[in-house]
Amino acid sequence: MTSAQPTVLVTGGAGYIGSHACKALAAAGYLPVALDSLVYGHEWAVQWGPLEQGDILDRAWLDRILQQYRPAAIMHFAAFAYVGESVTNPGKYYRNNVAGTLTLLEAMRDNGVGRFVFSSTCATYGIPDTVPIVESTIQQPINPYGASKLMVERMLADFEAAHALRWIALRYFNAAGADPHNMIGEAHDPETHLIPLALDAAAGRGPALTVFGDDYNTRDGTCIRDYIHVTDLAQAHVLALTALERGEASQPINLGNGAGFTVREVIAAVERVTGLSVPHTIGPRRAGDPPSLISDAERARTTLGWRPAYADLDQIIATAWAWHQRRM
Numbered sequence: 001m002t003s004a005q006p007t008v009l010v011t012g013g014a015g016y017i018g019s020h021a022c023k024a025l026a027a028a029g030y031l032p033v034a035l036d037s038l039v040y041g042h043e044w045a046v047q048w049g050p051l052e053q054g055d056i057l058d059r060a061w062l063d064r065i066l067q068q069y070r071p072a073a074i075m076h077f078a079a080f081a082y083v084g085e086s087v088t089n090p091g092k093y094y095r096n097n098v099a100g101t102l103t104l105l106e107a108m109r110d111n112g113v114g115r116f117v118f119s120s121t122c123a124t125y126g127i128p129d130t131v132p133i134v135e136s137t138i139q140q141p142i143n144p145y146g147a148s149k150l151m152v153e154r155m156l157a158d159f160e161a162a163h164a165l166r167w168i169a170l171r172y173f174n175a176a177g178a179d180p181h182n183m184i185g186e187a188h189d190p191e192t193h194l195i196p197l198a199l200d201a202a203a204g205r206g207p208a209l210t211v212f213g214d215d216y217n218t219r220d221g222t223c224i225r226d227y228i229h230v231t232d233l234a235q236a237h238v239l240a241l242t243a244l245e246r247g248e249a250s251q252p253i254n255l256g257n258g259a260g261f262t263v264r265e266v267i268a269a270v271e272r273v274t275g276l277s278v279p280h281t282i283g284p285r286r287a288g289d290p291p292s293l294i295s296d297a298e299r300a301r302t303t304l305g306w307r308p309a310y311a312d313l314d315q316i317i318a319t320a321w322a323w324h325q326r327r328m
């Protein structure tokens with residue numbers, strides 16, 4: 001560690017998005033310190049700085065880490081993120097995502113860390129009346145996962161008013177793809193996301209894909225989502241940090257590409273990229289799936305100067321496919 005290299009603590013830094021953020025931070029001249037319980041994260045994903053294993057609910061551990069590293073800022077990814085599980089076990093989500101974040105915010109307050117980049121989600125909007133979704137769209141989450149993230153956004157505003165915390169909450173749409181240098185990528189267990197499941201099905205590594213409903217009021221009856229490359233997402237976190245450093249106001253910012261694709265269109269793209277067919281069947285709708293989620297990405301461009309490098313769906317899937325082949 002050198003004094004020329006400001007330290008950023010990255011909670012969830014051994015996870016899918018957090019590890020890509022560590023890589024982007026290191027490229028931008030920061031030292032990323034990954035804080036991770038390793039419940040879902042992977043030690044192999046921590047390649048750009050130290051790993052500190054622990055739980056954000058452990059206040060004494062957080063105090064020790066904050067005093068040891070004296071970070072310039074915290075990026076907070078550590079959270080449980082399975083929507084279905086949040087419905088059947090809400091306590092787990094409120095404890096980790098809300099009480100855990102509160103513990104972290106109080107530790108920051110008491111140790112004089114004033115900048116916070118938060119991993120929020122389009123799930124805070126629930127079922128929006130209109131798309132594309134702007135940041136002022138009313139937030140009415142329809143599951144405990146989305147509710148837990150919205151509660152944190154509220155805490156951030158209150159901590160700013162009381163303790164001058166400065167924050168940016170990045171509301172992600174559908175993170176996808178893998179590091180273009182194929183060093184890290186998605187490795188969820190269980191895996192529930194469309195693109196890795198479609199790749200597994202194409203490669204014969206998993207069962208046929210079930211399409212969750214084809215009777216939505218969309219162009220082909222299947223749900224529409226806005227897929228954003230994980231490296232572009234990670235880069236937006238670095239830009240959010242630099243925005244806070246230059247005095248930009250605390251605020252929420254959507255992160256998506258502003259283009260929506262149906263499940264059928266994603267399947268077709270996976271077939272184009274892999275040259276394989278994706279065996280699939282049509283199943284019932286999945287509870288809690290909004291028909292269409294598309295970001296208005298204007299604020300990320302104007303406030304952060306964010307320009308996605310991998311905005312094309314086939315490009316996103318190609319990086320995911322390279323990672324899948326490496327893992328196979």
Ligand code: UDP
Nearest residue numbers: 192193194197210211212223225263286289
């Ligand atoms: N989806 C699907 N089959 C699957 C997994 C996902 O049809 O096995 C659909 C899901 O209904 C949604 C889209 O694919 O419309 C993206 O789902 P994913 O779980 O990847 O992300 P989410 O939108 O839930 O964050």
